[in-house]
Amino acid sequence: MAPRKLTPPVLGADASQKAVAALRKHLSAQLSPVLCVEDAALAARCRAMASRESALHASQPDARQEAFPLDGPDWSQLREDLTALAERTLRRLAPDVPRLPLDARLCLRRYPPGHTGQRLGAHVDDTLCTLLWASTPGLEILAPQDDAAWNGADVAKVGLPTMGPPPKVVQEDDWATVTPPSADCFLFTPGNGWSGIVTSVPLRSPTLHRVAVGGDVERLSLPLLVSVRGDYGSALNSVGEALRQISLDGAAKAAEDRLSPLTEVLGVELLQHLDAESLCRLNMCARFFGEEHATTRRSRCEDAARERALDLMQGHVTGLCVLEGVSSVRQLGQQVFRAFLVAFYKSLAREQCRTFPYLPDGRRIPKGRWPKWRQDFQGWFHTLDAFEAGPVAAYAAAEALRGLAMAVTGGSPPQAVLDAAREAADRALLARPGELRVWVDTRRDLPHDDGRIAALVAGQGGRWERNYDSDDYSDDSYDTMFFGTATFPSLRHAVEVKDALRADEAVECLSVQYLDWERLNYLLS
Ligand SMILES: O=C(O)CCC(=O)C(=O)O
Ligand SMILES: [Fe+2]
Known part of the structure; x- marks a missing residue:
């Protein structure tokens, strides 16, 4: 019997809001959801590049399926363009999902x-989502006749050994061949990581698929496997892994067994003591199995993160509360509050690595730790994470506050508000962790003064190095320059000794290496 054919709905470039809402419903309702995404130019590029690449590889005798890695600038470019299409698709389906960094x-x-027969075994991709171009149909998805009798846990168990009740078995006629409506189509399918991230489009299950193709035609395909990169990616993936285990080992029990028993055992207060990442992980679980707060409709973890972030923000937005005539950050109007968070994030993204390269525990701040876009529930974790990371957040908050005070008052905020923000920024700067190198210009290029300067610097735990003129090959011993560097264990150490250093007759001036770092120059002057 020829397999049934199934034509997925198309997400057109000009689809209306209503059409997109219908597609979301479709994704949620299907056991193995698939959408078509059209892009004629990209599809044509895939076709041309796939056949060119295939011609470079000799066929293995009897191979039923071969996979080739793709190297070189053309393939990198195509991968980027396909990833952009996948990301656009994702954003149209779930605009509330923060812009997480993607890997593909x-x-x-x-x-x-x-x-003939099965050529690639049944599986669910270990991705956030997959974008697939193929030269001919051949992809099959699970579409059983008794659809209503299946649930997500059944799909997760397909093909796996289990100790529990016998799993459902997929019959040959439970598969349907996906037939896109045109050759310009890509197939878009959610993978195992979807449900941990795209909570606004819940699924019955991610797409269980296989490839079965017969006949005399060669079939080529380019699957783009998209996942979330970085800390969040691994945090979310490990949660995804744990959740899969839970759903495999005891789905029925877990669905009933929400977060409340955990908090009953450990106490809700526990949530106050978890760091942002742990809270995020727990929240991911809570969103699956967790209890919602009856009025806020947020999971308990999300609520706890929000409360803690508000507490931490309280000190930073005092000036804003004054301007708005309220006494607590909780009373700030939603618009003002949003504007503050946007400004805070902009400032954080700008300052984090340059002004504050180190976290209080000595680690370097990883690039892109705080993405610019923070919305909805993950925003609270990013906010909390930032405020837990020490003075970098206090500095960003003070900077944001100053800009916002200007905007709120049409350019003339009360001096007291500006002063308070300035003071908060300076305090944050003085708490900057990590080494600081200070450039010291001297009045003479003679090394005679070095002992004195070195002693002053060493008094603050620092070291002094005179710069040498590497081009000076003359045999006099004074091939030293008019400057050197003093490296201090922290900025505060440098500030402690700056007056004594500047008072020394040998010292001309002090500066830090980043010339646009005006405030620090001011503090050191
Ligand atoms: O070749 C195909 O059409 C599907 C490939 C696939 O499912 C995969 O690479 O995960
Ligand atoms: Fe796949």
Whole structure:
């Protein structure tokens, strides 16, 4: 019996809000959801590049399926363009999902002619989502006749050994062949990581699929496997892994067994003591199995994160509360509050690595730790994470406050508000962790003064190094320059000794290496 054919709905470039809402419903309702995404130019590029690449590889005798890694600038460019299409698709379906950094893998699969039956076994992709171009149909998805009798846990168990009750078995006629409506289509399918991230489009299950293709035609495909990169990616993935375990080992029990028993055992107060990342992980679980707060409709973890972030913000937005005539950050109007968070994030993204390269525990701040876009529930974790990271957040908050005070008052905020923000920024700067190198210009290029300067610097735990003129090959011993560097254990150490250093007759002036770092120069002057 020829397999049934199934044509997925198309997400057109000009789809209305209503059409997109219908597609979301479709994704949520299907056991193995698939959408088509059209892009004629990209599809044509895939076709041309896939056949060119395939021609470079000799066929293995009897291979039912071969996969080739793709190297070189053309493939990198294509991967980027496909990833951009996947991201656009994702954002149209779930605009509330924060812009998480994505990673994508691309390979070429070749299904040589002359075989029948299954060519790539049934699986769910370990991705956030997958974008698939293929030269001909051949992808099959699970679409059982008794659809209503299946749930997500059944799909997760397909093909796996289990100790529990016998899993559902997929029959041959439970598969349907996906037939896109045109050759310009890509197939978009959610993977295992979807549900941990795209909570606004819940799924019955991610897409269980396989490839079965027969006949005399060679089939080529380019699957783009998209996942979330970085800390969040691994945090979310490990939660995804744990959740899969839970759903495999005891789905029925877990669905009933929400977060409340955990908090009953450990106490709700526990949530106050978790760091942002742990809270985020727990929240991910809570969103699956957790209890919502009856009035806020947020999960308990999300609520706890929000409360803690508000407490931490309280000290930083005093000036804003004064301007708005309220006494607590909780009373700030939603618009003002949002504007503050946007300004805070802008400032954080600008300052984090340059002014504050180190976290209080000595680690370097990883690039992109705080993404610019923070909305909805993950925003609270980013906010909390930032405020837990020491003075960098206090500095960003003070900077944000100053800009916002200007905007709120049409350019003339009360001096007291500006002064308070300035003071908060200076305090944050003085608490900057990590080494600081100070440039010291001297009045003479003679090394005679070095002992004195070195002693002053060493008094604050620092070290002094005179710069040498590497081009000076003359045999006099004074091939030293008019400057050197003093490296202090922290900025505060430098500020402690700056007056004594500047008072020394040998010292001309002090500066820090970043010339646009005006405030620090001011503090050191
Ligand atoms: O080749 C195909 O059409 C599907 C490939 C696939 O499912 C995968 O690479 O995960
Ligand atoms: Fe796949």
